[in-house]
Amino acid sequence: MDLKLRVWRQKNPTAAGAFEEIDAPDISPEMSFLEMFDVINDRLTAEGREPIAFDHDCREGICGSCSMMINGRAHGPSEGTATCQLHMRKFSDGDQITVEPWRARAFPILRDLVVDRSAFDRIVEAGGYISAPTGSAPDANLILVPKEAADSAMDAAACIGCGACVAACPNGAANLFTAAKVAHLNLLPQGQPERYTRVVNMVETMESFFGSCTNHGECEKACPKEISIDFIALLNRDYVKAQFKNRRLAGQKK
Amino acid sequence: MSITLDAKIPTGPIEDKWTQHKFDVKLVNPANKRRYEVIVVGSGLAGAAAAATLGELGYNVKLFTFHDSPRRAHSIAAQGGINAAKNYQNDGDSIYRLFYDTVKGGDYRAREANVYRLAEISVNIIDQCVAQGVPFAREYGGLLDNRSFGGAQVSRTFYARGQTGQQLLLGAYQALARQVHLGTVELHHRTEMLDLVTHEGKAAGIVTRNLVSGDIRSWSAHAVVLATGGYGNVFYLSTNAKASNVTAAWRAHKRGAAMANPCYTQIHPTCIPRSDDFQSKLTLMSESLRNDGRVWVPENADDTRTPDQIPDRERDYFLERRYPAFGNLVPRDIASRAAKREVDAGRGVGPMKNGVYLDFGAAVSRLGHDVVEERYGNLFEMYERITDEDPYKVPMRIYPAVHYTMGGLWVDYNLMSNVPGLYVLGEANFSDHGANRLGASALMQGLADGYFVLPSTISDYLAPQLGTAPLGTDEPVFKAAESEVHEGVNRLLKAKGTRSVDDFHRDLGNIMWDNCGMARSKESLEKALQEIPALREEFYRDVRVLGENETVNQSLEKAGRVADFLEFGELLCLDALTREESCGGHFRTEHQTEEGEALRDDENFSHVAAWEYTGVDAKPELHKEQLEFEYVHLAQRNYK
Numbered sequence: 098m099d100l101k102l103r104v105w106r107q108k109n110p111t112a113a114g115a116f117e118e119i120d121a122p123d124i125s126p127e128m129s130f131l132e133m134f135d136v137i138n139d140r141l142t143a144e145g146r147e148p149i150a151f152d153h154d155c156r157e158g159i160c161g162s163c164s165m166m167i168n169g170r171a172h173g174p175s176e177g178t179a180t181c182q183l184h185m186r187k188f189s190d191g192d193q194i195t196v197e198p199w200r201a202r203a204f205p206i207l208r209d210l211v212v213d214r215s216a217f218d219r220i221v222e223a224g225g226y227i228s229a230p231t232g233s234a235p236d237a238n239l240i241l242v243p244k245e246a247a248d249s250a251m252d253a254a255a256c257i258g259c260g261a262c263v264a265a266c267p268n269g270a271a272n273l274f275t276a277a278k279v280a281h282l283n284l285l286p287q288g289q290p291e292r293y294t295r296v297v298n299m300v301e302t303m304e305s306f307f308g309s310c311t312n313h314g315e316c317e318k319a320c321p322k323e324i325s326i327d328f329i330a331l332l333n334r335d336y337v338k339a340q341f342k343n344r345r346l347a348g349q350k351k
Numbered sequence: 352m353s354i355t356l357d358a359k360i361p362t363g364p365i366e367d368k369w370t371q372h373k374f375d376v377k378l379v380n381p382a383n384k385r386r387y388e389v390i391v392v393g394s395g396l397a398g399a400a401a402a403a404t405l406g407e408l409g410y411n412v413k414l415f416t417f418h419d420s421p422r423r424a425h426s427i428a429a430q431g432g433i434n435a436a437k438n439y440q441n442d443g444d445s446i447y448r449l450f451y452d453t454v455k456g457g458d459y460r461a462r463e464a465n466v467y468r469l470a471e472i473s474v475n476i477i478d479q480c481v482a483q484g485v486p487f488a489r490e491y492g493g494l495l496d497n498r499s500f501g502g503a504q505v506s507r508t509f510y511a512r513g514q515t516g517q518q519l520l521l522g523a524y525q526a527l528a529r530q531v532h533l534g535t536v537e538l539h540h541r542t543e544m545l546d547l548v549t550h551e552g553k554a555a556g557i558v559t560r561n562l563v564s565g566d567i568r569s570w571s572a573h574a575v576v577l578a579t580g581g582y583g584n585v586f587y588l589s590t591n592a593k594a595s596n597v598t599a600a601w602r603a604h605k606r607g608a609a610m611a612n613p614c615y616t617q618i619h620p621t622c623i624p625r626s627d628d629f630q631s632k633l634t635l636m637s638e639s640l641r642n643d644g645r646v647w648v649p650e651n652a653d654d655t656r657t658p659d660q661i662p663d664r665e666r667d668y669f670l671e672r673r674y675p676a677f678g679n680l681v682p683r684d685i686a687s688r689a690a691k692r693e694v695d696a697g698r699g700v701g702p703m704k705n706g707v708y709l710d711f712g713a714a715v716s717r718l719g720h721d722v723v724e725e726r727y728g729n730l731f732e733m734y735e736r737i738t739d740e741d742p743y744k745v746p747m748r749i750y751p752a753v754h755y756t757m758g759g760l761w762v763d764y765n766l767m768s769n770v771p772g773l774y775v776l777g778e779a780n781f782s783d784h785g786a787n788r789l790g791a792s793a794l795m796q797g798l799a800d801g802y803f804v805l806p807s808t809i810s811d812y813l814a815p816q817l818g819t820a821p822l823g824t825d826e827p828v829f830k831a832a833e834s835e836v837h838e839g840v841n842r843l844l845k846a847k848g849t850r851s852v853d854d855f856h857r858d859l860g861n862i863m864w865d866n867c868g869m870a871r872s873k874e875s876l877e878k879a880l881q882e883i884p885a886l887r888e889e890f891y892r893d894v895r896v897l898g899e900n901e902t903v904n905q906s907l908e909k910a911g912r913v914a915d916f917l918e919f920g921e922l923l924c925l926d927a928l929t930r931e932e933s934c935g936g937h938f939r940t941e942h943q944t945e946e947g948e949a950l951r952d953d954e955n956f957s958h959v960a961a962w963e964y965t966g967v968d969a970k971p972e973l974h975k976e977q978l979e980f981e982y983v984h985l986a987q988r989n990y991k
């Protein structure tokens with residue numbers, strides 16, 4: 098099929114960017130969206146035009162590198178699908194496709210479609226872990242985890258950290274990302290000792306980079322792993338509870 | 352410089368070696384650990400686990416990754432599970448059995464002492480990961496669940512749906528993030544290692560290129576740890592992530608580290624067959640699918656009926672037929688070659704007749720749709736997304752693809768290469784899997800190396816250096832290495848040829864797959880050894896890398912990696928040519944049994960082939976480490 102692309106081109110973080118029109122004739126419907134970009138980039142190179150920079154790696158929908166805003170939708174038209182697993186059979190001959198990077202203040206553009214998502218790492222560093230230094234663990238089966246809790250924690254832990262939730266949010270909020278990590282750890286028995294410090298530290302770090310959640314629900318819709326917005330409710334509940342849980346205990350010195 | 356290979360395997364009974372060794376190594380006292388600098392390159396299971404654990408111990412760690420975040424490393428894509436000899440299923444498992452299965456699965460080409468240690472540590476890994484909050488699958492009573500995997504007759508694989516690698520990596524990444532927060536680990540993302548710097552024969556530091564600014568600079572430390580993964584992408588099409596490469600390991604090799612057994616490559620039997628020429632990578636379907644899926648082809652070549660039209664009696668369940676004891680769960684190399692044999696005989700299925708069926712029809716009727724969905728739901732979805740076919744209704748089509756590489760930089764029992772101070776972990780080293788890796792053992796090895804082995808052995812090297820500072824990065828050795836890196840980058844930018852980097856990479860991949868893939872012969876390997884240097888020469892003459900060094904330049908990144916593959920591929924083929932036997936993933940057509948199984952030559956090839964670099968167009972020098980088997984009885988592997 099023959100397509101017309103409008104792709105955001107931006108040389109470096111400080112340069113002004115603009116859309117570039119690129120013809121994409123003769124695209125096979127069996128290609129993945131990123132394979133189409135491979136083909137386009139080879140053609141651009143042959144014409145002496147610099148190829149389009151885009152993040153990608155595993156191409157199996159698990160590493161979370163790929164990050165394209167396709168016709169205004171994070172990861173494109175297929176629900177529950179990362180860009181790398183989107184196939185051209187979802188498009189039709191003659192389509193015009195607009196491709197942009199994630200747009201969010203916390204994700205500065207580095208080049209073309211490549212953005213810097215380090216702010217996510219900062220949120221995890223603030224508390225997205227269980228403190229369990231290597232070597233200090235008891236036998237694995239000493240910790241009983243109800244199957245329902247393990248399954249629900251896994252649902253949350255499936256987050257790939259791609260940033261689609263932020264890109265889709267009109268406020269540029271990262272609540273779904275943060276909630277997914279908080280829920281994964283706070284639902285498990287191992288996560289209880291740090292439960293309330295974790296949520297406060299992660300939320301406060303999140304708020305220093307990202308916008309605020311006003312319950313639009315765009316994040317859930319855009320998430321390639323279909324992480325439920327219910328986890329944001331859990332995040333909020335734990336955050337509110339933390340306000341009194343984290344008080345010093347009677348007699349405890351500061 | 353000539354290499355001496357001393358594996359430093361501790362003496363004594365195999366069960367006691369590791370414990371005794373930990374007692375024998377020199378220690379650094381807790382208050383002194385902060386006086387040491389350690390560089391870790393790579394943030395996958397091995398690298399992240401090592402950096403986090405070294406940080407916990409108190410060392411000053413610098414972690415380098417070319418990804419935008421440590422969590423992107425390709426360990427994340429491992430699906431099926433991780434082995435551990437817990438014997439929670441009461442089915443007769445033990446450390447000794449896991450050790451035995453692994454040595455046998457590796458076709459008797461691994462070091463016994465290393466493999467025993469791996470099996471021993473496997474139980475600690477599961478404990479550690481559970482404590483970190485890895486959401487492994489559970490039984491209703493809250494205990495851990497297990498599944499079985501190829502090459503074993505016990506259920507010892509722990510899993511987190513089809514995303515075990517993701518969850519284990521996130522566990523290691525989170526432990527790492529904690530150390531970053533505490534200030535013991537300094538994180539350098541989007542920073543690629545482009546050279547190893549040695550001083551007086553010891554590792555002194557690395558040279559990196561910042562992938563955003565193009566800045567090339569040096570970093571020094573008391574020790575350098577490479578955890579940079581495998582080299583499967585030398586075949587262009589593989590299940591590896593697009594950016595996985597051999598560059599860090601290869602450049603360390605060029606600085607003196609021996610490369611061991613590069614011809615041991617693993618072809619994974621269950622991947623989605625290639626569908627056309629612009630295919631950019633192959634997608635793995637977890638081996639765990641072989642627990643419930645049955646592999647078959649139509650009995651008659653050129654059968655054009657759809658699978659549901661072919662009655663059971665006209666199907667050939669060739670794995671169950673040829674290997675009744677292990678059936679669909681034979682090790683990967685055996686399953687792969689069996690599939691190749693069927694396809695070569697014209698019984699392949701699918702539009703390009705390049706696959707075999709993996710059928711869940713029986714499993715769905717036996718277990719019901721829901722149970723199958725709970726076990727494999729995400730894999731089925733992934734398959735449907737790629738092929739537009741529903742595996743609950745139509746059998747999957749699968750075919751082998753390059754997946755893992757058992758070879759890598761040579762290391763001793765301490766995981767130190769022959770270059771003092773240079774450690775190599777995980778897939779990047781050669782140590783534990785022999786000539787074939789069993790399923791669910793890569794995650795085990797990466798984490799064993801990172802969480803438990805290196806943190807216990809590195810002090811032996813560091814302790815005597817107490818009070819010495821790392822070499823300054825303004826020393827001439829660093830400046831010289833930096834200018835070599837600059838020259839390398841400029842050479843690629845200045846070629847200004849006509850062909851794209853990917854174009855060369857695809858050509859190299861075709862040479863490798865056709866001549867050094869699932870079946871290799873003297874003739875094919877000699878052909879590859881002619882073609883690769885010619886392609887390399889053409890590459891430097893005709894590659895087109897646009898743009899400059901000072902911005903994000905993905906063509907430039909790729910070009911550097913492909914340039915290294917073009918050198919490394921030649922060594923891989925030379926190793927395959929030199930190893931005149933078949934073993935595990937290395938199958939020489941001249942050396943097979945009457946039934947077409949791999950025929951080893953223990954008399955002449957029971958050794959590790961470690962190659963020393965002598966120059967780009969010079970023949971590398973071969974060093975041998977003899978393998979001694981005291982515990983495992985060498986036999987032709989029998990999975991019948």
